[in-house]
Amino acid sequence: MNYEEQTEITRAVIKSAVLMLEFGAESILIEQTAQRLGRALGVDSVEISLIPSAIVLTTLKDSQSVTTTRRSHHKPINMSIVYDVQKMTIDAEKNNNLTADYITTTLKNIEPNYYNRWLVVFMVGLSCASFGYLRGIDFNGFFVTFFAASIAMIIRQELAKKKFVLILTFGITAFFATAIAHLASFFNISSTSNIVLSASVLLLVPGFPFINSMLDATKGYLSMAWGRWMQASLLTLATSIGIIIAMSVFNIKGW
16 A cells, blocks of 8 residues: 555545544544544554544554644534445445545535434423423413424524524523423413423523533543533533523523
8 A cells, every 4th residue: 555545545534534523523433433444444543542633643654654634613413424434434444445435425425414404493492491390380371381392493493504603502592492391481371481482492502512521531532521521611602601691681480
């Protein structure tokens, strides 16, 4: 294997790793997938270093090594991308004739699979209302929560489509979710308005980043764990600020 061939393999492997990092894969899964893909393409080993904003990757073949670095950009969590990269890696392991060019072309053609927008809105509204029901919300409050959470999800989708900074998206969405939920007490629709207020913003809980940060910490990826935990904490802070502003503007009492 000459240097140019190894360079192409290195580029293909790190592109797959960056895709998985950007769309929310666990750190150990990124490392294992990169190593498996590298070996399938003919290198002896793959060494990888992960931080939340970049990947440094080295491929080794005999006494020859190639190192490259790629920056990652935050994108919405999408496990279909992670699945497609893993499936491609399994195909490369089964078929020894696959080349780095084929892998690169396949990666370029991978597109995220999204659920129907209105199905997501309906399910998010229903889930938030259901959480409220578990806390003892009344009948009217259930539908106010459903309405508030659904509208909040539409706002979040629109802001994401316009590529707003994620922290601003969470803050603005929390503001409007709280304002709409306030209708329950303003018009005396529900006797459990405090539950309506809290349940309507549950769609903004960054559960996936928190879970990934804990998994990374327990498996030795401390820099990734801290980065993901900090990102999730900032999103939580933005949500809290949006709620506080809405409560101040509309003079909302209690929670």
